Amino acid sequence: MIRVNKEVSLQSFNTLNLPSVASHFIELTDEADINAVVDYASVHSLPILWIGGGSNLVLSDRIAALVVHISLRGIRLIHESKQRVLVDVMAGENWHHFVNESVLKGWFGIENLALIPGTVGAAPVQNIGAYGVEAAEFIDSVRCYDVASREMVELSQQACGFAYRDSIFKRNPGRYLIISVRFSLNTQFMARLGYVALDEHLHSLGIDKPSANDLLNAVVAVRQSKLPDPSDLPNAGSFFKNPVVDQHVFESLKKQYPSLPYYKDLKGYKLAAGWLIDQCGWKGKRLERVGVHAKQALVLVNHSEGDRNDIDELSNKIKHDVKVNFGIDLEQEPIAYP
Numbered sequence: 001m002i003r004v005n006k007e008v009s010l011q012s013f014n015t016l017n018l019p020s021v022a023s024h025f026i027e028l029t030d031e032a033d034i035n036a037v038v039d040y041a042s043v044h045s046l047p048i049l050w051i052g053g054g055s056n057l058v059l060s061d062r063i064a065a066l067v068v069h070i071s072l073r074g075i076r077l078i079h080e081s082k083q084r085v086l087v088d089v090m091a092g093e094n095w096h097h098f099v100n101e102s103v104l105k106g107w108f109g110i111e112n113l114a115l116i117p118g119t120v121g122a123a124p125v126q127n128i129g130a131y132g133v134e135a136a137e138f139i140d141s142v143r144c145y146d147v148a149s150r151e152m153v154e155l156s157q158q159a160c161g162f163a164y165r166d167s168i169f170k171r172n173p174g175r176y177l178i179i180s181v182r183f184s185l186n187t188q189f190m191a192r193l194g195y196v197a198l199d200e201h202l203h204s205l206g207i208d209k210p211s212a213n214d215l216l217n218a219v220v221a222v223r224q225s226k227l228p229d230p231s232d233l234p235n236a237g238s239f240f241k242n243p244v245v246d247q248h249v250f251e252s253l254k255k256q257y258p259s260l261p262y263y264k265d266l267k268g269y270k271l272a273a274g275w276l277i278d279q280c281g282w283k284g285k286r287l288e289r290v291g292v293h294a295k296q297a298l299v300l301v302n303h304s305e306g307d308r309n310d311i312d313e314l315s316n317k318i319k320h321d322v323k324v325n326f327g328i329d330l331e332q333e334p335i336a337y338p
């Protein structure tokens with residue numbers, strides 16, 4: 001028997017701390033209840049919004065939907081070989097807790113993704129990434145409930161259509177409820193230190209050959225020095241994706257802005273959205289109740305009681321300025337609902 005609550009505040013369920021009320025709300029603690037949840041939504045003609053930690057959401061004042069907070073728990077070792085382990089993790093597990101557990105157990109690969117807020121179930125949604133590592137590299141498969149066909153499906157890594165901060169889950173909002181994620185992790189540790197900030201931090205501590213624990217601690221320290229903790233200063237992390245442009249656009253921008261930072265890969269030239277926003281004079285600026293973080297221009301923050309309109313207004317002004325100055329359309333990363 002499921003228990004649906006009505007008119008529930010979602011303010012503490014989103015890290016931007018936006019005021020928002022869900023017309024219908026349920027805590028999902030048992031996967032056996034999924035059919036009943038989907039039936040309820042269908043009988044009451046409600047769309048469904050699955051939420052985890054609410055750290056990648058931009059909510060409006062009222063959500064006329066069945067909001068389902070995923071609280072499915074459990075971490076289970078499925079198979080172990082000399083090189084790899086397969087681990088099943090339920091969607092409601094805290095992501096950072098899983099990273100810590102993995103290092104403790106000697107399962108390696110995801111250290112660079114430490115301290116990303118939110119749940120394991122949301123990790124495949126935008127294929128979370130940081131410091132040159134993406135979750136997709138370590139996802140073997142995703143077990144989910146397909147609302148369209150009303151059946152359980154197991155999607156292989158390939159079927160998830162992972163891309164830069166993207167996947168089929170993000171492209172089909174509400175369709176798949178991710179129940180658990182199967183990770184394939186290494187039993188041998190290899191540090192990934194491509195990002196200067198991590199390397200510099202470890203060197204400042206005199207560490208040349210970091211252990212997995214050293215790397216995890218370095219990621220935590222570097223992130224804490226730069227990114228606002230949502231419980232102190234509400235935010236949803238990077239508000240825009242880094243734009244990727246072709247050679248022609250890149251060369252003309254580089255001519256105009258010789259100090260333009262860029263990273264070339266197979267897809268083109270990735271520009272740092274934070275740098276573009278900073279150049280437009282937005283870093284540390286405030287628009288009454290909301291603003292741009294002083295240490296990282298990619299992060300929009302809610303200073304005091306800002307709402308969805310405030311965030312939309314700030315984001316639109318930033319997008320406008322970046323378009324006028326650089327000719328680039330910034331794409332929002334957190335999911336706006338509705």
Ligand code: FAD
Nearest residue numbers: 050052053054055056118119121122128129130178236237
């Ligand atoms: P939510 O915000 O609750 O949901 C996000 C989306 O996933 C929604 O569309 C929701 O419907 C869907 N969803 C959630 N759970 C499920 C489920 N079980 N099944 C189906 N759909 C689901 N992101 C990065 O990639 N890299 C970073 O380094 C990073 N750093 C951050 C730092 C800060 C300070 C903050 C606030 C955010 C950061 N983020 C980062 C963004 C965010 O933490 C991640 O996207 C995270 O995976 C969101 O998890 P969540 O549980 O909070 O998801």
Ligand code: NAP
Nearest residue numbers: 129130131132194195196197226236237238242263272296
């Ligand atoms: P940073 O290290 O100051 O780097 C600025 C930007 O340059 C980043 O966006 C990063 O792209 C890119 N970059 C830096 N070094 C690179 C390299 N060697 N190769 C390719 N790209 C490089 O960024 P930061 O703000 O402190 O964040 C550190 C990491 O955490 C980044 O990977 C960032 O994506 C991640 N993060 C993500 C969020 C989020 O909400 N999505 C929030 C906070 C931090 P990438 O973003 O593509 O890595």
